[in-house]
Amino acid sequence: MSARVALVQGNEACADGAIAAGCQFYAGYPITPSTEIAEIMAARLPRTGGRFIQMEDEIASMAAIIGASLAGLKAMTATSGPGFSLKQENIGFAAMCEVPCVVVNVQRAGPSTGGPTAPGQGDIMQARWGTHGDHPMVAFVPYSVRDTYDLTVAAFNCAEHLRTPTIVLLDEVIGHMREQVEYPERVRVVDRERPDPAITPPDEYLPFAHADGGVAPMADFGSGYRYHVTGLHHDERGMPTANPTEIDRLVRRLQAKMDLAAASWQLYEEMHVADADILIVAAGGPVRPAKRAVNMARANGIKAGLFIPQTVWPFPVKRLRELLGRAKAVVVPELNLGQLVLEIERHACVGGRAVPVHSLTRVDGELFTPAQLYAAIEEVS
Amino acid sequence: MPVVRDYLRSTALPHIWCPGCGHGIILAAILRALARIDPDRDEVVVVSGIGCASRAPGYLDFNTLHTTHGRALAFATGIKLAKPKLKVIVITGDGDAAAIGGNHLIHAARRNIGITTFCFNNSIYGMTGGQHSPVTPVGALATTAPYGQLEPSFDLCGLAQASGATFVARGTAYHAAGMTELAYQALTNEGFSFVEAISQCPVGYGRRNRMGDAVGMLKWQKDNTASVRAAERMAPEQLEGKILTGVLHANSRPEYTKAYDELVARLAQDKGGTGR
Numbered sequence: 001m002s003a004r005v006a007l008v009q010g011n012e013a014c015a016d017g018a019i020a021a022g023c024q025f026y027a028g029y030p031i032t033p034s035t036e037i038a039e040i041m042a043a044r045l046p047r048t049g050g051r052f053i054q055m056e057d058e059i060a061s062m063a064a065i066i067g068a069s070l071a072g073l074k075a076m077t078a079t080s081g082p083g084f085s086l087k088q089e090n091i092g093f094a095a096m097c098e099v100p101c102v103v104v105n106v107q108r109a110g111p112s113t114g115g116p117t118a119p120g121q122g123d124i125m126q127a128r129w130g131t132h133g134d135h136p137m138v139a140f141v142p143y144s145v146r147d148t149y150d151l152t153v154a155a156f157n158c159a160e161h162l163r164t165p166t167i168v169l170l171d172e173v174i175g176h177m178r179e180q181v182e183y184p185e186r187v188r189v190v191d192r193e194r195p196d197p198a199i200t201p202p203d204e205y206l207p208f209a210h211a212d213g214g215v216a217p218m219a220d221f222g223s224g225y226r227y228h229v230t231g232l233h234h235d236e237r238g239m240p241t242a243n244p245t246e247i248d249r250l251v252r253r254l255q256a257k258m259d260l261a262a263a264s265w266q267l268y269e270e271m272h273v274a275d276a277d278i279l280i281v282a283a284g285g286p287v288r289p290a291k292r293a294v295n296m297a298r299a300n301g302i303k304a305g306l307f308i309p310q311t312v313w314p315f316p317v318k319r320l321r322e323l324l325g326r327a328k329a330v331v332v333p334e335l336n337l338g339q340l341v342l343e344i345e346r347h348a349c350v351g352g353r354a355v356p357v358h359s360l361t362r363v364d365g366e367l368f369t370p371a372q373l374y375a376a377i378e379e380v381s
Numbered sequence: 382m383p384v385v386r387d388y389l390r391s392t393a394l395p396h397i398w399c400p401g402c403g404h405g406i407i408l409a410a411i412l413r414a415l416a417r418i419d420p421d422r423d424e425v426v427v428v429s430g431i432g433c434a435s436r437a438p439g440y441l442d443f444n445t446l447h448t449t450h451g452r453a454l455a456f457a458t459g460i461k462l463a464k465p466k467l468k469v470i471v472i473t474g475d476g477d478a479a480a481i482g483g484n485h486l487i488h489a490a491r492r493n494i495g496i497t498t499f500c501f502n503n504s505i506y507g508m509t510g511g512q513h514s515p516v517t518p519v520g521a522l523a524t525t526a527p528y529g530q531l532e533p534s535f536d537l538c539g540l541a542q543a544s545g546a547t548f549v550a551r552g553t554a555y556h557a558a559g560m561t562e563l564a565y566q567a568l569t570n571e572g573f574s575f576v577e578a579i580s581q582c583p584v585g586y587g588r589r590n591r592m593g594d595a596v597g598m599l600k601w602q603k604d605n606t607a608s609v610r611a612a613e614r615m616a617p618e619q620l621e622g623k624i625l626t627g628v629l630h631a632n633s634r635p636e637y638t639k640a641y642d643e644l645v646a647r648l649a650q651d652k653g654g655t656g657r
Contacts, residue, residue, distance in 0.1 A: 025463050047648050051462050052473075056488040060455035063448065070446065071467065075459070093449050106539045115517025147437060221460060222442040222467050228390075228439055230447035239393055240439065 009173040011036035017152030025052035025075035027064035032108035032116040033172040037078040058083035062090035072220030073141040078104035092131030100159035104168045106175040109365040118365030121171035136257035137168040139215040139313040143287035145179040157190035158265040173285045206236040267310035276305025279327040286333040293373035329380040333360040383416045391392040403580030404641030414564035434474035434501035451482030454489040458484040465638035475502040479515040484576045490544035494637040511585035541575035548574035549630040555602035602618040612646030628633035
């Protein structure tokens with residue numbers, strides 16, 4: 001089988017990536033600019049033996065994919081800002097109960113109803129901290145149609161590996177843009193570890209064990225392991241507990257999944273960073289104009305480089321600090337009033353030297369132009 | 382035949398319900414009905430939301446899921462559609478099912494998805510200490526209705542029937558044997574079943590409304606209900622103020638996951654279309 005070349009929309013690539021990763025269940029609710037993902041899954045899943053359902057609301061969609069995942073299917077939902085807000089309580093439930101699933105948020109300009117067909121990146125912080133309490137949350141931000149395919153696969157693989165919900169943050173431009181892409185012949189697919197009855201008899205199964213690695217095998221409902229799942233503080237068997245030692249171990253073990261994600265799922269790309277004096281850090285939609293601006297700068301003798309975090313949570317801090325070690329200034333363009341920049345500012349003091357960080361923001365529902373970003377580079381150089 | 386004890390997680394007991402609560406009687410009735418069916422325990426899933434009734438699954442030796450407030454039916458829909466061979470049961474309360482979860486109840490019934498829902502109705506938010514629910518009677522006292530409830534209450538069974546449930550029944554903790562029979566019929570219906578189980582909350586409702594202790598409240602259930610069969614022979618003035626119990630509605634139409642399976646089979650024959 002040869003690689004497939006096609007003219008594909010970002011939202012379509014997201015659906016294609018999900019199916020390549022083994023997604024067999026989709027529950028969703030119509031919302032611009034993510035609706036194409038639901039439409040494609042509605043057509044394709046029943047043809048691949050999967051299941052699609054349009055639920056009565058966003059909250060129910062999130063609940064349904066958690067239920068499907070507990071029953072053993074890889075499951076996904078997609079939404080945009082207002083729906084992402086509604087899903088937050090159940091996203092936290094999935095994190096607490098360690099149920100793998102993928103939530104796609106095709107961001108639009110906010111706040112509130114905002115601009116349904118305008119791009120935005122106002123949900124970067126919400127992706128990390130939108131649900132209450134301390135919890136792990138891994139989020140990927142693709143910058144092209146092909147990247148959307150790859151990162152959707154990564155989101156499923158990471159969710160299965162770490163037994164946790166993961167988020168794919170598209171934005172309206174990435175979701176609706178059409179590009180020619182060449183899909184890979186095959187992708188690496190990770191499946192959750194399930195308990196083996198030959199090794200773990202059901203009466204010895206600890207679905208929420210604090211064992212080495214921090215991720216216990218997960219049994220499907222209906223597979224012979226009868227266990228309890230609750231959003232209450234619970235012990236290793238899943239039963240509610242008020243024991244402070246148990247609670248402390250649980251909450252810390254869940255949070256430590258961020259370290260596991262940093263070790264295995266921290267994706268980024270770079271362009272001209274080896275000798276960069278001026279470093280642009282951009283994710284998602286702003287990456288395209290940033291690439292052009294860097295090329296313009298290089299043509300004019302300015303040593304500019306681009307760092308593209310594809311995993312924004314956990315942020316690729318180690319590599320960022322290496323790059324900051326030689327940069328004279330950093331420019332962070334975002335389609336919000338400065339969210340990702342906070343993560344860069346947190347780490348901008350390297351070896352006792354504070355690297356100036358310039359936040360470039362846009363919230364008028366329009367994109368950055370290459371000229372606008374080039375002007376920013378020129379100004380700080 | 383299994384007995385009630387066989388279905389309990391002995392290590393999870395004692396339960397958290399207050400002395401005099403009706404929930405244990407209703408849960409036992411459901412378990413007796415399940416024992417008659419004697420399903421493979423590995424294929425039974427019990428899902429709940431938040432509240433007193435929703436703590437029930439933790440005590441049961443099945444696949445059990447204690448979800449977020451109001452959302453049990455939405456989680457259960459995902460489970461049933463993903464794995465239709467599973468027997469999916471939802472245990473919920475009146476606040477959980479009719480207030481925060483009302484939308485999910487309406488739509489699960491409309492789909493006629495094969496889920497059996499038991500709504501333990503004690504007319505109050507018990508776990509949070511006695512606030513009014515959508516079924517608290519007009520005039521009744523609650524901590525958030527200190528001068529008496531002003532809002533009219535929901536007829537939960539009427540709501541379920543109008544929404545499309547294919548089996549609707551109402552029982553009480555007092556009529557425990559009848560409750561078992563209704564649970565059995567609900568559990569053997571292929572589509573969406575809704576059973577309202579009238580329970581008593583002496584601590585959060587009865588005491589405040591001068592209904593006496595648990596015995597007094599059970600007696601109230603006896604005195605204020607009439608079975609649909611008895612009601613046929615009663616005069617309108619005798620039925621005044623009585624709550625009807627028994628099977629209130631039963632019909633047959635396609636179950637949702639079966640219909641989806643048929644779609645998958647039909648598409649397998651037809652290789653064209655949008656599957657790529």
